[in-house]
Amino acid sequence: MDVWWNDGLGDVAHNGTDHPILAADVGERLDWQPGALSLRNVAANHASVVRFTVPSAGHYDFSGSFYLNNALGGHSDVGIAQNYDSLFSASNHVVSLFGVFGLTGKAPFSLSLLLSQNETIDFGVGGSHLDELGDTGLNVTVNLTPVTTIDGDTIAPGGGDPIGDVKIDGDLTLKNGAKYVVDLDLAGLKSDYLGVDGTLNLGTDSLLDLNLINDLLLGAGKEFQIVGYGGSDGNYFKGFADGYRFDRGRNRWEIDYRPGGIYLTALGAAAVPEPSSLALLLLAAGLLGVRRRSQVSGNSVW
Known part of the structure; x- marks a missing residue:
């Protein structure tokens, strides 16, 4: 089990194995399936965050959900932010569930964003509620559509x-x-x-x-x-x-x-000028030609 933590304020856990990892303690029963990622916040006004840094400019689609990873119930505040600007928030309050590792409460999301290189997308758990009864799971799929720019x-x-x-x-x-x-x-x-x-x-x-x-x-x-x-x-x-x-x-x-x-x-x-309009155009052209010849004649030196 891979775990990243910050002085007791929260942690991020990832099951990098090929088998489920189960954990049980007072008030919690947790289940990390292979590849599962979870976040937990245990201090007020703090957040556990998983950050995606944009590798190259493009059109990115993010889809997935936050879900409660404690079969005995619990609650968590979750959110997503682009460069620290909130795009999505949902309050997930689940108080009872059936089955030891059954279906949990979910907060689904789907975002489509045009992003530049090195922008950040944060997936976080925290806020006013303390998720002390179990981790909040995160499933997310990221798809990139490249962008070509003619500037x-x-x-x-x-x-x-x-x-x-x-x-x-x-x-x-x-x-x-x-x-x-x-x-x-x-x-x-x-x-x-x-x-x-x-x-x-x-x-x-x-x-x-x-x-x-x-x-x-x-x-x-x-x-x-x-x-x-x-x-x-x-x-x-x-x-x-x-x-x-x-x-x-x-x-x-x-x-x-x-x-x-x-x-x-x-x-x-294509449109052709009416006969009267055409005649006026020809007359104007003729007068212009006469004026030009007069100017040439007047300025000649013999």
């Missing part, structure tokens, strides 16, 4: 090919004006693709740049999926809100943020 840089799947795809394991975060450059080959009817297994976090200042290859007029309804993801933060590329329609090249486009990804859909020909 003010550009991600361009095509590179020099010019069409390509990039796959991201875990989450992807774009920030500080990071730009996603998408090549659209309208002759080959294909586009760059960014695949994110986890969550895409666009924030509020991510940029989208479209580069047309072989600018042809497409039939209305032709779709290009430019991003795929497992989830998103609900934000949009700057200037490209959900359902936004715009002209680019010969086509009018719509961008859609769907549950599984981001799509560009061709809607038909």
Whole structure:
């Protein structure tokens, strides 16, 4: 049995063997199964703590429960804290149980956190109640989803090919004006693709740049999926809100943020100015040309 203790204020115990360890004394009957971890506090306003230090940045899921490890009953205050900020607390008051080592009272938890390297998550037992009648067990499972961050840089799947795809394991975060450059080959009817297994976090200042290859007029309804993801933060590329329609090249486009990804859909020909507007544009261009010729003639020296 591995035990860590602090001058009689509390302890943390771990059964590192391959067999159960049983203990009985006045007022307590304890059972540590193989791999079991327990905490005990025996002084007011102190806590026994098991600390998880984040090894690398990522999206962490913590699930499990605190449970009373004394078959004769007892009580304990339990909690979880991130960098000493309380995230969860529950007061577990169990006064009677059936069976010597039967089912105990539990305080379950489930947390999903985006964490940076060296942040801490503390699992503690303590507070106003003294767990002098037995240890409080802790079961916890930790799962990591990696996070890739593009900070003010550009991600361009095509590179020099010019069409390509990039796959991201875990989450992807774009920030500080990071730009996603998408090549659209309208002759080959294909586009760059960014695949994110986890969550895409666009924030509020991510940029989208479209580069047309072989600018042809497409039939209305032709779709290009430019991003795929497992989830998103609900934000949009700057200037490209959900359902936004715009002209680019010969086509009018719509961008859609769907549950599984981001799509560009061709809607038909790009808008053409009305004849009256076009005539005014041509007249303005002609007058500008006359003015420029006059200036050249007036400044010439023969």
